[in-house]
Amino acid sequence: MTLNQLRVGQAGRVLSVAPDSPSATLLAALGLLPGTRVLIERLAPLGDPISIRFNGQEFSLRRQDAREVVVQREGPER
Amino acid sequence: MNDAPAGAVRTSALVALIGNPNTGKTTLFNHLTGLRQKIANYPGVTVEKKSGPLRRAPAGCAVEILDLPGAYSLSARSLDERIAVDVLSGVGHRRPDLVVCVVDATNLRRNLFLASQVADLGLPLVLVLNQVDAARKQGLRFDLDRLEAQLGVPVVPTVAKRGEGVDALIDAIHRALREPRRMAPIAWPEAVLEARSRLRAVTPGLTDGDATRLLFDSGGAVARRVATNGGGLEAAIREGREALFKAGLNPGPAEAVLHYAHLDGLLEATIEEGGAMGPAHTESIDRLLLHRCWGTAVFLGVMWAVFQSVYTWSGPLMDGIEALTGRAQALVAPGLAGTPTLQSLVVDGILGGVGGVVVFLPQIFLLFFWIGLLEDTGYMARAAFLMDRLFGWCGLNGKSFVPLLSSYACAIPGVMAARTMEDPKARLTTILMAPFMSCSARLPVYVLLIGAFIEPVSGAAVAGWVLFAMHFVGLAVSLPLAWFFNRVLLRVEPLPFILEMPPYRAPRWRDLLWRMWERGQEFLLRAGTVILAFSVIIWALLYFPRGESLAARETAALIAETAAAAGVAPAEIEARLADGDSELVAALAHRIEGAQVEQSYLGRFGKTVQPLFAPAGFDWKITVSILSSFPAREVIIATLGIIYRLGPEIDEESGSLRERMAAERWAAGPRAGMPVFTIPVVLAIMVFFALCLQCGATVAVIRRELDWRWAAAAFAGMTLLAWIGAVVTYQFGARWFA
Numbered sequence: 003m004t005l006n007q008l009r010v011g012q013a014g015r016v017l018s019v020a021p022d023s024p025s026a027t028l029l030a031a032l033g034l035l036p037g038t039r040v041l042i043e044r045l046a047p048l049g050d051p052i053s054i055r056f057n058g059q060e061f062s063l064r065r066q067d068a069r070e071v072v073v074q075r076e077g078p079e080r
Numbered sequence: 081m082n083d084a085p086a087g088a089v090r091t092s093a094l095v096a097l098i099g100n101p102n103t104g105k106t107t108l109f110n111h112l113t114g115l116r117q118k119i120a121n122y123p124g125v126t127v128e129k130k131s132g133p134l135r136r137a138p139a140g141c142a143v144e145i146l147d148l149p150g151a152y153s154l155s156a157r158s159l160d161e162r163i164a165v166d167v168l169s170g171v172g173h174r175r176p177d178l179v180v181c182v183v184d185a186t187n188l189r190r191n192l193f194l195a196s197q198v199a200d201l202g203l204p205l206v207l208v209l210n211q212v213d214a215a216r217k218q219g220l221r222f223d224l225d226r227l228e229a230q231l232g233v234p235v236v237p238t239v240a241k242r243g244e245g246v247d248a249l250i251d252a253i254h255r256a257l258r259e260p261r262r263m264a265p266i267a268w269p270e271a272v273l274e275a276r277s278r279l280r281a282v283t284p285g286l287t288d289g290d291a292t293r294l295l296f297d298s299g300g301a302v303a304r305r306v307a308t309n310g311g312g313l314e315a316a317i318r319e320g321r322e323a324l325f326k327a328g329l330n331p332g333p334a335e336a337v338l339h340y341a342h343l344d345g346l347l348e349a350t351i352e353e354g355g356a357m358g359p360a361h362t363e364s365i366d367r368l369l370l371h372r373c374w375g376t377a378v379f380l381g382v383m384w385a386v387f388q389s390v391y392t393w394s395g396p397l398m399d400g401i402e403a404l405t406g407r408a409q410a411l412v413a414p415g416l417a418g419t420p421t422l423q424s425l426v427v428d429g430i431l432g433g434v435g436g437v438v439v440f441l442p443q444i445f446l447l448f449f450w451i452g453l454l455e456d457t458g459y460m461a462r463a464a465f466l467m468d469r470l471f472g473w474c475g476l477n478g479k480s481f482v483p484l485l486s487s488y489a490c491a492i493p494g495v496m497a498a499r500t501m502e503d504p505k506a507r508l509t510t511i512l513m514a515p516f517m518s519c520s521a522r523l524p525v526y527v528l529l530i531g532a533f534i535e536p537v538s539g540a541a542v543a544g545w546v547l548f549a550m551h552f553v554g555l556a557v558s559l560p561l562a563w564f565f566n567r568v569l570l571r572v573e574p575l576p577f578i579l580e581m582p583p584y585r586a587p588r589w590r591d592l593l594w595r596m597w598e599r600g601q602e603f604l605l606r607a608g609t610v611i612l613a614f615s616v617i618i619w620a621l622l623y624f625p626r627g628e629s630l631a632a633r634e635t636a637a638l639i640a641e642t643a644a645a646a647g648v649a650p651a652e653i654e655a656r657l658a659d660g661d662s663e664l665v666a667a668l669a670h671r672i673e674g675a676q677v678e679q680s681y682l683g684r685f686g687k688t689v690q691p692l693f694a695p696a697g698f699d700w701k702i703t704v705s706i707l708s709s710f711p712a713r714e715v716i717i718a719t720l721g722i723i724y725r726l727g728p729e730i731d732e733e734s735g736s737l738r739e740r741m742a743a744e745r746w747a748a749g750p751r752a753g754m755p756v757f758t759i760p761v762v763l764a765i766m767v768f769f770a771l772c773l774q775c776g777a778t779v780a781v782i783r784r785e786l787d788w789r790w791a792a793a794a795f796a797g798m799t800l801l802a803w804i805g806a807v808v809t810y811q812f813g814a815r816w817f818a
């Protein structure tokens with residue numbers, strides 16, 4: 003599944019990101035690499051963009067950008 | 081490379097300051113340069129270039145600090161990042177001798193990614209570990225000696241907010257200029273090295289660092305720079321990326337993966353996490369401020385305050401400036417009475433023009449105060465998050481909200497406020513949309529026309545609704561237009577809109593006021609000169625040519641008319657005029673003024689082009705009034721006053737102006753004897769005002785923020801649109817009300 007398919011409060015682990023996608027490249031530069039755990043923090047009032055948390059930082063991004071990141075759903079943090 | 085050999089004496093040095101957004105780079109830059117900064121634009125683009133001399137330079141060596149735009153990485157495609165790459169590679173500019181990279185200590189690993197990319201370009205570094213106070217609060221401890229040893233470059237801890245560590249940083253810069261040190265190089269895998277040497281083989285003059293950028297960042301700055309070198313390069317890039325793929329490296333995130341792996345090795349055992357939590361208050365504030373209902377409510381409240389301050393609270397200050405201008409004009413006028421042309425030039429052209437520039441300052445100051453506050457506290461990112469959906473569909477983004485909202489008060493601060501937007505296409509769209517928002521200068525026109533023609537016929541309720549609706553005409557036209565151009569015609573791929581939600585912070589008032597002051601100053605110097613030139617040109621078009629026999633003709637006409645109306649002998653009126661009867665003298669002055677405007681260059685032009693405006697139902701008087709209000713739309717009221725021989729000192733509430741306009745009849749043509757101002761004509765005039773860029777100051781600011789071609793295109797496009805709007809309104813209206 004992709005990052006935009008996770009619900010609010012759900013977490014996932016990045017499996018891979020699209021090559022040649024500017025948004026995925028920027029996210030990777032920010033540290034969202036394969037293996038990174040990411041949490042969907044909240045949605046904007048109109049459902050888009052979403053805000054995500056990883057490596058202790060929070061970013062807002064559009065769903066369309068979040069589609070470029072493939073994740074595997076994870077349980078809540080132990 | 082232009083590194084001086086170690087120990088050699090330099091006479092000048094260039095130090096580039098770089099860092100992620102929000103790390104405290106600007107604060108640090110202010111500390112390093114004092115207040116002696118120069119602000120200019122990078123050649124050909126509108127990205128701001130800030131530089132200044134180092135406050136305490138080594139003896140005999142002038143050190144220039146260049147503040148690069150904040151960026152997360154060198155690989156993204158925004159203009160800012162491209163400029164950073166070009167400057168660091170020494171394109172169009174002297175190559176920096178040293179790079180000072182500011183990193184946020186609370187997020188060291190991510191911040192070092194940029195430093196690592198810079199290092200790979202072959203530049204010596206000094207690392208500034210800023211915000212160590214915040215890091216300490218979060219329980220982070222750094223083994224600085226080990227960090228320095230591992231990274232291989234000097235590391236200086238600072239608290240820029242309080243100026244702590246700045247002296248040590250200056251010392252470190254001095255030392256690094258004598259003995260430049262480079263960061264521990266990344267060990268690129270074989271596939272990268274091979275691809276790089278292949279790229280260098282087909283492109284003469286390419287450095288290793290540039291080759292890396294080219295390989296990982298095929299649409300980036302280096303690619304643009306060498307794009308003309310032919311097809312061999314593109315093939316080499318493609319092959320290189322394929323080779324990476326075969327070696328198990330996805331070329332998209334590969335650069336980040338490799339840098340982060342490199343950094344993880346270097347950072348080992350340098351940071352100790354004390355177990356304290358991150359900035360927890362931020363999360364609880366966000367729970368309120370980003371809440372679906374409460375968050376939206378707070379947002380609306382904040383924006384209401386921003387709007388009120390620009391729209392209403394700036395009023396007294398603007399009135400004060402206008403009063404001062406009037407005072408200055410009254411003071412100067414008598415001294416120049418001997419030379420009427422010079423008097424008019426100085427009083428109306430120059431003083432009026434200067435006043436017309438300065439009057440915008442309160443709005444610019446107030447808006448930039450708010451923007452500074454919203455950005456410094458971290459709320460701006462939240463506002464953009466809340467609003468992005470509303471704007472994203474037509475090529476804008478969440479950051480368009482503040483510029484567009486403030487344009488409802490005045491497009492000038494609005495256009496300038498678009499600087500907070502990183503995405504150049506979205507910024508362009510926002511700037512071009514700003515003048516469509518119904519600014520406060522349009523209000524008097526609406527009030528005059530609605531009050532004079534709609535309210536008496538349809539009542540106050542309808543008048544109120546029409547006034548309300550007029551405020552959305554520009555928005556309703558420009559949003560679909562933006563959508564059409566961005567999404568249909570140009571099919572612009574939106575840049576990723578990825579925005580950091582920084583922790584909430586208390587603002588730094590001194591920096592905030594300083595930035596506000598900077599904006600005002602910039603407006604005065606850069607846009608002010610153009611606005612002044614406009615106003616002198618329009619003054620000349622209205623002042624020349626002088627009608628020599630005007631005064632005699634108008635005097636005779638006035639005497640004849642008044643005498644006939646009162647049923648007395650003309651000689652009696654003549655005597656009263658000679659005695660200085662104040663009513664007659666004023667009437668005469670207004671007549672002469674009106675006649676002068678009518679036969680001025682602008683008046684003649686208006687009469688000539690009137691047929692062009694006939695499909696909108698405008699007569700020549702309306703046409704001239706509209707033409708004269710191109711430099712500033714609110715001028716139309718004064719021009720109408722002059723043209724209807726009432727003098728320029730009337731306002732939109734003036735009863736006599738309303739009466740004169742209502743009484744105005746077509747003198748000739750098919751509608752001879754019919755009223756000029758019918759409801760369709762009135763609506764057409766208002767639509768014209770809603771859509772037209774009748775504001776020299778806005779044109780000047782657009783030229784300043786984009787370039788003169790965009791300014792000219794915006795002006796021409798909006799004028800055409802206004803004409804179409806007015807014609808359509810009139811033609812529909814004339815059938816509807818027939």
Ligand SMILES: Nc1nc2c(ncn2[C@@H]2O[C@H](COP(=O)(O)OP(=O)(O)O)[C@@H](O)[C@H]2O)c(=O)[nH]1
Pocket residue numbers: 099100101102103104105106107108150210211212213214238239240241242456457585586587588
């Ligand atoms: N806690 C803390 N905050 C800082 C420090 N330096 C800057 N700031 C704050 O960080 C914010 C961003 O600073 P600014 O200089 O505008 O950062 P820039 O975006 O990198 O240019 C401002 O609110 C500063 O007051 C510091 O050393 N410690």
